[in-house]
Amino acid sequence: MKLATWNVNSLKVRLPHVLQWLADNPVDVLCLQETKMTDDLFPLAAIEAAGYQAVFSGQKTYNGVAILSKLPLTDVVKNNPRYDDLQQRILAATVDGVRVVCAYVPNGQAVDSDKYAYKLGWLEALRVWLAEEALTHAELVVAGDYNIAPEDRDVHDPLAWAGQVLVSERERAALSGLLGIGLRDAFRLFEQAEKSFSWWDYRQLGFRLNKGLRIDHILLSGPLAARCSACVIDRAPRKWEQPSDHAPVVATIGARPA
């Protein structure tokens, strides 16, 4: 099974990119974040024409998540049942026995802001819920835009970013908390090139100068991590016309042992 996550920064603008990317990379499951549209506007027909089923949970202007899959999506859950949230940031579904959670973690804006406190509370509630999910789903994937660079090697200029939102200690501790329930960062299961990032600022030639952060992650439960044979960031669509500021992350997971 190939599984990917991609923050598209508006599915209305990026639908052609998603369709092109799926044509080039026919993954089994694609988690999308920042669709930025209500469900009545979701481009289901175009996605189905590309050979994918889809579930989605959106809202006007901000946030919004979706899961695309070649195989049926069952047991769909919108939002974290342990957290009352007006923002549409979580979507879960089961595909071929694998529990897939698509997450768009709050940005946090600045460490002294209300949004930062919301981010930390949201992440703690996510940890509590995922710990429960892990008990009933041995094969659990949590893929999405975490808005956290786990380590300094995931930051183009750690000194400039030190202490700021996306890299602060409390955010990193919250991400470690998710690993503490038995999840692994698929990207770090393998040797990777230095300065591997998944997001680059639109401004200041961020992509061309590789001034980026690795903030989009695929976390895998133990049985899936054991079968994961690769995890890569696909920079190609970041070079296309009118790109998202994020690149897709793709994990390859082998078949269950007989």
Place this chain on the structure above:
DNA sequence: ATGGCTCGTGTAACGAGA
């Protein structure tokens, strides 16, 4: 030190993202 770019909204700037 600040803003730099792109999105949605709505049709002009502005909030938000990261």
